[in-house]
Amino acid sequence: MRMFDWAGWIVEVMAISFIVVVGIAALAIIVMFVIDRSQREDAIRRNYPVIGRFRHIFTELGEFFRQYFFAMDREELPFNRAQRDWVKRAISGKGNTVAFGSTRNLGVVGTPIFSNAAFPPLDNQFSTSESMLIGPGARHPYLAPSFFNLSGMSFGAISRPAVTALSQGAKEAGIWMNTGEGGISPYHLQGGADIVFQIGTAKYGVRNRDGSLNDDKLREVAAHDQVKMFEVKLAQGAKPGKGGILPGGKVTAEIAEIRGIPEGQDSISPNRHLEIANFDELLDFLSHIREITGKPVGIKTVMGGQQPFRDLFVLIRERGLDSAPDFITIDGGEGGTGASPLPLMDLMGMPISEALPELANLLREYGLKDRIRLIASGKLMVPGDVAWALAAGADFVTSARGFMFSLGCIQAMKCNKNTCPTGITTHDPRFQKGLVPEDKYKKVAAYAKNIVKEVELIAHSVGVSEPRLLRREHVRIVQDTRKSVPMDELYPVTEQTHS
Numbered sequence: 001m002r003m004f005d006w007a008g009w010i011v012e013v014m015a016i017s018f019i020v021v022v023g024i025a026a027l028a029i030i031v032m033f034v035i036d037r038s039q040r041e042d043a044i045r046r047n048y049p050v051i052g053r054f055r056h057i058f059t060e061l062g063e064f065f066r067q068y069f070f071a072m073d074r075e076e077l078p079f080n081r082a083q084r085d086w087v088k089r090a091i092s093g094k095g096n097t098v099a100f101g102s103t104r105n106l107g108v109v110g111t112p113i114f115s116n117a118a119f120p121p122l123d124n125q126f127s128t129s130e131s132m133l134i135g136p137g138a139r140h141p142y143l144a145p146s147f148f149n150l151s152g153m154s155f156g157a158i159s160r161p162a163v164t165a166l167s168q169g170a171k172e173a174g175i176w177m178n179t180g181e182g183g184i185s186p187y188h189l190q191g192g193a194d195i196v197f198q199i200g201t202a203k204y205g206v207r208n209r210d211g212s213l214n215d216d217k218l219r220e221v222a223a224h225d226q227v228k229m230f231e232v233k234l235a236q237g238a239k240p241g242k243g244g245i246l247p248g249g250k251v252t253a254e255i256a257e258i259r260g261i262p263e264g265q266d267s268i269s270p271n272r273h274l275e276i277a278n279f280d281e282l283l284d285f286l287s288h289i290r291e292i293t294g295k296p297v298g299i300k301t302v303m304g305g306q307q308p309f310r311d312l313f314v315l316i317r318e319r320g321l322d323s324a325p326d327f328i329t330i331d332g333g334e335g336g337t338g339a340s341p342l343p344l345m346d347l348m349g350m351p352i353s354e355a356l357p358e359l360a361n362l363l364r365e366y367g368l369k370d371r372i373r374l375i376a377s378g379k380l381m382v383p384g385d386v387a388w389a390l391a392a393g394a395d396f397v398t399s400a401r402g403f404m405f406s407l408g409c410i411q412a413m414k415c416n417k418n419t420c421p422t423g424i425t426t427h428d429p430r431f432q433k434g435l436v437p438e439d440k441y442k443k444v445a446a447y448a449k450n451i452v453k454e455v456e457l458i459a460h461s462v463g464v465s466e467p468r469l470l471r472r473e474h475v476r477i478v479q480d481t482r483k484s485v486p487m488d489e490l491y492p493v494t495e496q497t498h499s
Contacts, residue, residue, distance in 0.1 A: 360393025
């Protein structure tokens with residue numbers, strides 16, 4: 001009986017399969033050739049059919065290869081690998097030490113260098129960071145426990161599991177959590193953390209149909225014991241002079257209900273508050289919110305120059321200190337968790353390195369330093385940056401992107417889309433399932449605690465017992481001569497000259 005020729009049959013099947021695959025590939029190439037020759041949008045594809053498609057593929061892959069293979073530890077923007085690795089070590093629960101010397105180029109203009117003390121305090125002479133009171137004139141002032149806190153990221157811009165993890169992590173670390181402009185959700189409240197409710201120009205969560213402020217909804221928000229303060233957002237670093245942008249793909253039924261907007265439609269906030277066209281109206285608006293809520297009220301903005309702040313502070317002196325905002329959050333022009341037009345992201349607003357010391361000086365000049373707390377924001381996510389901000393004059397520092405990294409952000413640069421691969425800035429369940437709040441909240445807390453710990457370490461090394469005692473003379477700034485100059489020479493501390 002003749003045996004079946006298995007080897008020959010396999011060879012025949014493989015040959016036929018190869019012919020089919022080649023045929024399909026050839027047909028696909030022909031189809032793409034015809035499409036590319038016919039289309040009019042892309043000149044490269046029209047002139048170089050099929051082959052021209054590889055340009056787009058390589059452009060897309062270039063960002064990936066630069067991040068993982070070609071960029072050095074200190075080269076990448078907006079955050080380099082050394083910064084991201086610090087966060088990774090901080091959230092791991094392991095030691096956050098490195099070996100064999102710094103990879104930082106200390107000759108780069110603007111680099112802060114801290115001046116170590118000849119005789120730093122001994123271990124038993126250190127003290128932990130102290131709480132600070134905000135809004136002493138409010139019916140319910142806030143004693144803020146930590147100098148480092150969570151900046152505004154709204155539910156909508158970030159996902160449900162991300163908000164949940166941040167809320168639980170903030171509670172664990174003893175820091176406040178800013179809601180961002182998207183209103184307050186059950187997930188903000190779930191963790192039990194202190195909350196700063198941000199009122200953006202669209203008044204999400206506390207708005208009437210016409211976009212004006214709804215006092216009854218404002219009272220409802222203020223009734224939550226967890227809500228400690230209200231922040232009126234005038235501008236943010238990502239897009240000074242432009243309202244918030246939430247693509248319609250992110251406006252789910254739940255988010256639409258919380259914000260008070262139509263489901264599935266792009267949500268674009270006005271460029272400014274409808275009720276506020278000058279500083280008189282601003283102070284009236286802040287006083288109105290403070291009266292209704294009984295809680296501290298402040299503003300968030302970006303510095304474009306000194307004169308607007310001088311005008312504001314002159315008016316406060318005229319109207320009385322009770323009219324002043326309880327805090328000012330100053331965001332650097334380099335800030336940017338939010339989706340933004342590129343010209344505003346790149347070109348608008350002073351960087352925090354310049355704005356913060358100038359604003360701190362203005363508060364002193366007008367005798368408002370003890371009345372208005374100064375909060376710094378804008379790419380301040382590692383201990384050296386936070387310590388610099390405190391030395392420059394900040395009372396508090398907030399970070400958004402640092403906490404995004406603690407959640408597992410890989411800087412995929414897809415925050416403005418609904419395709420974030422780590423589940424942080426997407427509402428696609430496929431991607432959200434990768435972000436497990438029960439695990440991530442511990443990393444959020446570890447990040448915040450390690451920031452505080454290492455800023456305290458810097459403070460002790462320069463010779464002071466706790467971070468808010470850092471001063472400008474403790475920091476040197478590298479100049480274009482490659483020499484460093486004490487920061488108090490670049491920005492001398494201003495004495496009060498107005499009363």
